[in-house]
Structures are given as structure tokens and as C-alpha cells.
Amino acid sequence: MAWTRLIALDEVPVGTARAVRAGPDDLLVCRTGADAVHVLEDVCSHDDAPIGDQEIADGMVTCPRHGARFDCATGDVRRSPAPVGIEVFPSRIEAGWIEVELED
Numbered sequence: 624m625a626w627t628r629l630i631a632l633d634e635v636p637v638g639t640a641r642a643v644r645a646g647p648d649d650l651l652v653c654r655t656g657a658d659a660v661h662v663l664e665d666v667c668s669h670d671d672a673p674i675g676d677q678e679i680a681d682g683m684v685t686c687p688r689h690g691a692r693f694d695c696a697t698g699d700v701r702r703s704p705a706p707v708g709i710e711v712f713p714s715r716i717e718a719g720w721i722e723v724e725l726e727d
């Protein structure tokens with residue numbers, strides 16, 4: 624496991640989600656508060672669509688294809704048609720950057 628720098632904190636305004644690629648991984652950085660960030664896989668569990676850049680509503684992101692919603696903090700499904708949640712990775716803010724801990 625190693626920490627990977629993803630994106631500067633000030634490039635992700637509070638209340639938004641930004642798609643970021645880290646090596647082979649498509650990730651979604653969600654900033655739900657000034658010091659609250661979450662990093663999820665950016666792949667919808669319904670039909671593998673990217674969830675992508677967007678505004679966060681009630682702590683959730685919405686898949687643009689069929690409207691499934693996922694909790695930013697837990698990855699849990701909050702609205703169908705997604706059958707299961709999406710993965711959430713350990714994340715932190717370090718020296719003005721959002722970092723994620725990924726498997727080597």
C-alpha cells in the first residue's frame with residue numbers, strides 16, 4: 624500500500640466530484656466539506672459507466688447513464704438501478720493535496 628497524490632485540494636471545490644486517473648484506476652474524488660474528501664472508484668456497478676465530474680447532492684453522486692446514486696462516504700447504493708455499492712479507498716489531505724492509498 625502506498626499513498627498517491629491525486630489532485631490539488633483547491634481544484635476540487637466543496638460540493639463537487641472530480642474524475643481522476645491514477646495509473647490503471649479510474650477514481651472519483653468527492654469533496655463533501657472543507658476538510659472532508661472521499662475517493663471512490665469511478666465505475667458504476669450497474670453497467671460500468673463512469674460517474675464523472677458533477678455536483679454532489681445530499682452527500683451523493685449520481686451516475687449520468689441511468690440515475691443510480693452512491694453515498695460519497697461509504698460507496699453504498701442509495702438509488703437503483705445499481706445492484707451493489709462501489710469501492711471507497713482510504714484518502715487524506717496532505718500539504719494541500721488529496722491523496723489516496725492504493726494497493727501496490
Ligand code: FES
Binds near residue numbers: 669671688691705
Ligand atoms: S450505468 Fe450507472 S446507472 Fe446504469
